[in-house]
Amino acid sequence: MPAFGPNMPSELDATEYSVLSGGMQGTTGVKYERIGFGQCGLVFAQPGREYVVKVARPHFSDALWDDFLSHLRLFDALSVYSDIDCRIPRVYSYVSKGNEAWWTTNAALLPPSGDFPLPSVALITQRILALPKIIRNALIDRFCPEELREAAKASPLNKDCVARVYLGRRRAPNTRLPPNFSLRNFNFCLDQMLDLELPVKYYAKAMAACLAVIHWHCRMDGYDIEFVLGSDASVSYTTHITEKLGLDVDQIDKLDAHSDIEALQRTNYQRRATRLWVLDFNLCSRFPRDDTFILERERDVISQLVIAFFENDPYYPLPLAEMDVDKQLWLVFREEYERKAAEVLGASQALKHLPGKFLDACEERERRKLEQGLGHGHRDFKE
Template sequence: MMRTKAAGGSPDALGQGDPLDMEATDQLSQQLDEERNDRLQQNLGAAMKQIAHSKLVSRLLSLDMMVKSVPSPTQSHTPSPTPSGIIGFRSIGFGQCGLIFERPGRKQVVKVARPGFHEALLIDYEAHQAVVAAFTAQKDNPECRVPQVFRHISKNEQEWWQDNKSLFPKQHSSFPLPSSALTSERILPLPKVIRDLFINEFCPEHRRQDAFSSPLNRDCLARVYLGRRRLPNQPAPMNFALRNYNLCLDQMVQLDLPVLFYAIAIGEALAIIHWKANVDGYDIEYVLGSEAEPTSEETSRKRRATRIWVLDFNLCTRWEEKVGWKQPQALIEQLVLAFFENDPYYPLPFPEDEFDEQLWLAFKDEYLRKSKEILAEKDERLHSLPKKFIKACESRERENLMKGLGHGHRDHKG
């Protein structure tokens, strides 16, 4: 059985001579994924057979499809047997400043800083805390969700690294341990039924079998690129992977996904990040993933199947509220820079397509509505800033289009 400490504690350190069993770790990760998918299939019942695969995926990604909360095996009185061997950390993704690891069966992930990014990870932690607090403070639950963040771990925190260093996969010189780390809530991957459709629809035919069998594709989160369409007749990428999958607007439309609702949800989220958390949102991500596992108290209620999650705050800047009236122009310029330098999650003003214009208007209207609600209780000198931000975004896009720079031009990232 896998070795664990009491709930809430850190993992057991390996004893002298105890081998880390990465095969058992991968096996348990696969087993837990299969069990989650089995529970979803039981929930959907006849719908799995009665409607087309694409229609089922459209419903699952509608964000309003409710499924019965079923406890995970770790909450059950008769959990499935776990593989023998020492269960360690398994890499499930990467970001600019670090690698992300799960320990199968745990509800946390560990983000470990790359060399030279220790300070960025502390910035990530502090901004993440501010955004979680801002979302939690909302009277009505926002449509997007932010994973809980638990702690920042210094590279010099000997006790934590003594307990955990040996649980990581074989290290190499480009990624030495110990390092800075932070722990946060695991965002569960999209269900297999969705992953399979992505592969069937968007993976080159000669690569599909490899994509279906690759264990890396279990770790599927889909970036919601409302501001990008693929070029017409653009060939499928040769290196197809579902980790951090870039789901472009035309693909979402092809799958009949509720992109107007996505635009509204992201507009609401950005307003909370700007005016409640006082964070600029530079380089954050909006991804589709599964809803969080229910707690034992929540298993009697229905819950959503999927959710848009907001994550990655390592390049964000926070400001004091007084900056809003002492240096309003500088603040607006920073927010506009962060908006356009981000990956293309946001709809853009002045698109060529009428449908894309509806997305921008939906995003804009919800951003302004939520901003007004948040700022109603704050200094009135802040009240005009959300409209100034939107107008500045429109002005910048208009000028860049007139210069022939194209939609969503980014000055720094290209």
């Protein structure tokens, strides 16, 4: 599996900005394809474009606006804490229902749906590109029934593959391969990642640091966010050379004269093409960035963070696991969460005890649910 890197994606070029403004789509007439869906909207993309359009479902306009605001808050934070090896899509635009020019150009290019009236509101963000073909084929070869593998590799639906990283879930022993195998929104369980010798501790560390920033810099609970493996943008001439090489100016200065920089860039970029991404923020609750508010409601805040941790899909490692690897993952997660939270809260001495209190509360909740016979990672509000 290629290694990660902290580089942020490049800006839209002038052509794509014109497209988002509605200026070019009317002339190209390229239809959108539906590539995903969520609670608050459907996600569409055009072939060859590195952005997606999330259109709100009826009655979910406010949720999409919340998604927009929370996404911006975390994007800003991860720009500050750029050492965290977890990417977040860039936010390009937000289109209101009343933007007649945009909807006149784009509505006809969206797939028709009788129960999905347009215009609506739309959030436009960077597209998380599918996993490379070599990785998609490896997933099919390992986890798809043999008689379905060739069809799965040929299916265009499986090209839009990102994988949800479920460090808190293993498949049941001797689970049969699924007869309806699909790579779209693939649930990548811990045992599967271990089968492929993927760096699960690295993922746990990245998730922990990201969640610490979400909690203590952004002051959000992280409810229902997703962590997925996807690809980075293709090599282009819109990213600074030091970022693409992963070298600073002094290191470049020591290269041989007339080194093939172009070849080095492509090799480095392809090696680091697979990334951990965080997305989907429409259900996040945002707290005031006020220490007094947090301290006055300390118990309620910690309770909400714990609820969000367990009610999410099983991305995070779980405490009190039986197997050694799972135990180690929780320790890695806990240590990195506490380290990053301490960095974030450097000047907020009054809140420094809260990250540990959150983790202790997670362990206590898990212990209580296990004693009740409810199993690991039990969710009270979701099945």
